[in-house]
Amino acid sequence: MARRLMVVGLDCAAPRLLYEELLDELPTFQELLSQGKAYMRSSHPPITIPAWAVMTTGKTPGELGLYGFRHRKPGSYTDFYIANSKLVREPRIWDELGRRGLRSIVVGVPPSYPPRPLRGAMISDFITPGPEASYTFPPALKAELERRFGPYIFDVPFRIEDRDRIVRGLWEMTEQHFRVLEYLASTRKWDFLMFVEIGVDRVHHAFWGYMDPQHHKYTPGNKYENVIRDYYRLVDEKLSSLLKAVPRDTVVMVVSDHGAKAMKGAFAVNQWLAEQGYLALGPVDKPGTDLKQAPIDWGRTTAWGWGGYYARIFINLKGREPRGTVDPRDYEDVRDTLARELTSIRGPHGERWDTKVYKPEQLYPQVRGDPPDLMVYFDDLSWRSAGTVGWPTPYLRENDRGPDDAVHDWLGVLSVYDPQGSYSVDGIVDITEVRGIMEEVMGLRG
Amino acid sequence: MASEKGYTTVSIPVTLHRRIRKIIEGTGFTSVSSFVTYVLREVVAAYEEEKAKEPFTEEEKKAIIEKLKSLGYL
Numbered sequence: 001m002a003r004r005l006m007v008v009g010l011d012c013a014a015p016r017l018l019y020e021e022l023l024d025e026l027p028t029f030q031e032l033l034s035q036g037k038a039y040m041r042s043s044h045p046p047i048t049i050p051a052w053a054v055m056t057t058g059k060t061p062g063e064l065g066l067y068g069f070r071h072r073k074p075g076s077y078t079d080f081y082i083a084n085s086k087l088v089r090e091p092r093i094w095d096e097l098g099r100r101g102l103r104s105i106v107v108g109v110p111p112s113y114p115p116r117p118l119r120g121a122m123i124s125d126f127i128t129p130g131p132e133a134s135y136t137f138p139p140a141l142k143a144e145l146e147r148r149f150g151p152y153i154f155d156v157p158f159r160i161e162d163r164d165r166i167v168r169g170l171w172e173m174t175e176q177h178f179r180v181l182e183y184l185a186s187t188r189k190w191d192f193l194m195f196v197e198i199g200v201d202r203v204h205h206a207f208w209g210y211m212d213p214q215h216h217k218y219t220p221g222n223k224y225e226n227v228i229r230d231y232y233r234l235v236d237e238k239l240s241s242l243l244k245a246v247p248r249d250t251v252v253m254v255v256s257d258h259g260a261k262a263m264k265g266a267f268a269v270n271q272w273l274a275e276q277g278y279l280a281l282g283p284v285d286k287p288g289t290d291l292k293q294a295p296i297d298w299g300r301t302t303a304w305g306w307g308g309y310y311a312r313i314f315i316n317l318k319g320r321e322p323r324g325t326v327d328p329r330d331y332e333d334v335r336d337t338l339a340r341e342l343t344s345i346r347g348p349h350g351e352r353w354d355t356k357v358y359k360p361e362q363l364y365p366q367v368r369g370d371p372p373d374l375m376v377y378f379d380d381l382s383w384r385s386a387g388t389v390g391w392p393t394p395y396l397r398e399n400d401r402g403p404d405d406a407v408h409d410w411l412g413v414l415s416v417y418d419p420q421g422s423y424s425v426d427g428i429v430d431i432t433e434v435r436g437i438m439e440e441v442m443g444l445r446g
Numbered sequence: 447m448a449s450e451k452g453y454t455t456v457s458i459p460v461t462l463h464r465r466i467r468k469i470i471e472g473t474g475f476t477s478v479s480s481f482v483t484y485v486l487r488e489v490v491a492a493y494e495e496e497k498a499k500e501p502f503t504e505e506e507k508k509a510i511i512e513k514l515k516s517l518g519y520l
Contacts (some may be wrong), residue, residue: 047519069519084501114501117493128508139492158516205517308519340457384518404518 002102003444004250007033008239009109009196011048012204012406013256013413022229026236028243032254032417035424038213040414043431044363045310047408048129048132049083051257051431052110052196057090058435059311062360064088065178065369066111068308069127072370075322077304084127085111085371086133093120093435098443103182107195108154108177123180123190125199126155145379149180156202160404161420166206167254171234174199178238186245192442193246196257204230204260208406215262243379249419251441255434256412258330263407266386268307268394269305269313270294275394276341277305284390294389298323303338303373307387309408312372313338334374335359342376348395353379381407416441458482 010018019037023030043061047068050061054170059290061067063277066087070080074225094104100399106112106122113124115137122137131151136142145152153176156169164419171213209215210224229343236394264431270291274281277303282295291304298316302325306312318324326334339357347353355378360371378385414434416425423441439445466478467505511515514520 069514082502082507086501127510129509133490133506139489155513160516161467202517306520348502387520 007253008195010256011198014259022232026238028240033415036426038414038425039428040412046155046258055405059090060364060366062364097387102191105190105193109196123239128154129230150284170199180298182245184428204406236333254415259411261409262408264382267383268386271394287390288388307385310378311385313374315373
């Protein structure tokens with residue numbers, strides 16, 4: 001007989017907040033974390049879509065062929081496709097549980113749009129285009145939910161110029177999510193329930209600089225100083241109510257896909273590549289110009305890059321790219337030289353950075369899909385990568401676009417609360433091991 | 447085992463059979479089997495269609511890209 005497991009997924013939840021600074025004010029989490037607080041070491045890259053896919057399959061991003069939210073279309077310099085559930089070809093934990101006759105409720109676990117059949121119920125994740133899409137399994141569940149809770153809210157409207165709206169949206173979305181979870185948990189038979197609340201990620205990205213005295217834009221006593229704390233309290237309160245709708249012997253795992261820390265700035269990687277002679281970029285008038293709109297002579301370009309919380313670097317390889325310049329015989333030399341130069345980049349004041357550069361094959365047992373040639377974490381993720389060009393300097397204190405508060409960090413949270421006290425975790429656990437822990441907790445291993 | 451007519455048997459719980467019989471009373475469905483076949487065809491066709499097409503339309507893709515940009519992922 002399998003133990004019943006509920007997995008509380010908090011996208012981006014940081015140990016510093018959940019384990020240290022806020023825990024005193026979070027009675028539900030205090031109880032759930034009382035049997036041990038482990039650190040979950042995220043995937044390469046520590047990005048939402050690959051990380052949750054790794055956690056639910058036990059495979060690395062290389063084996064899954066998932067390196068972020070988007071992937072380059074082979075043979076194109078600037079076109080890409082967006083990650084979705086169909087790209088995950090390895091069985092996810094609920095597929096395996098279904099094969100064993102166990103039922104799952106899966107809500108918002110990336111990537112899960114489009115929803116795929118499972119033994120149980122599913123609501124797809126925040127990448128769902130909107131409530132007009134077919135976002136549940138079984139399909140009829142959508143109408144059942146909408147009659148009770150209105151159109152499902154997949155994400156919060158994220159306009160950084162209107163932070164009040166983000167706050168309202170976060171509260172509205174999270175309250176609805178938990179109402180839906182309570183409903184599903186109490187009307188369905190289930191052995192495994194996993195949900196991911198994306199609001200935790202959004203609140204970090206939008207409000208970290210208002211909360212963290214270490215952030216360069218922090219001012220004490222600002223209007224939004226307590227938004228993150230209040231949001232964690234909201235989640236704590238809603239979780240308390242959800243736990244009442246769940247059988248008492250349920251094991252509860254709390255886990256995040258990666259952590260968060262203050263963002264120091266964005267580094268305009270393509271501008272740097274142009275300065276170093278790798279990217280043949282013509283004059284650009286407008287700061288923040290996309291590479292797609294920029295005058296690039298691809299026939300004289302060696303490498304180009306992508307922005308995001310980490311940088312992806314592509315080599316303009318002959319035979320692979322439409323106007324490739326790098327001979328396959330020189331490919332490794334070019335990668336090695338570029339990796340060395342990227343590693344030695346210093347900060348805006350000449351300070352040393354802890355930049356990490358990897359070749360995908362160094363990180364994964366298998367490299368599938370459409371990987372970059374190099375993966376770069378500027379100053380160990382503290383500086384994100386900006387793909388746009390036309391800036392007066394590659395060091396952007398404010399972001400080129402989007403939020404400039406938090407970046408991702410390597411360590412997330414992981415705890416197991418077993419009402420029978422027979423299972424707990426501590427130490428540092430690699431994200432690829434989390435699925436095994438879920439199965440072990442349920443009594444399906446060994 | 448498939449019959450020569452191209453039909454086979456699928457087992458469903460007796461209680462579910464009873465519930466279906468009740469809801470098709472007075473409708474055009476003359477048997478539980480014809481109702482189940484009709485409903486399942488709809489569901490299966492929807493998934494086959496899903497499987498064949500790109501998950502996002504061009505418009506949806508644009509909206510997602512804008513969202514990912516505003517979130518700092520691109």
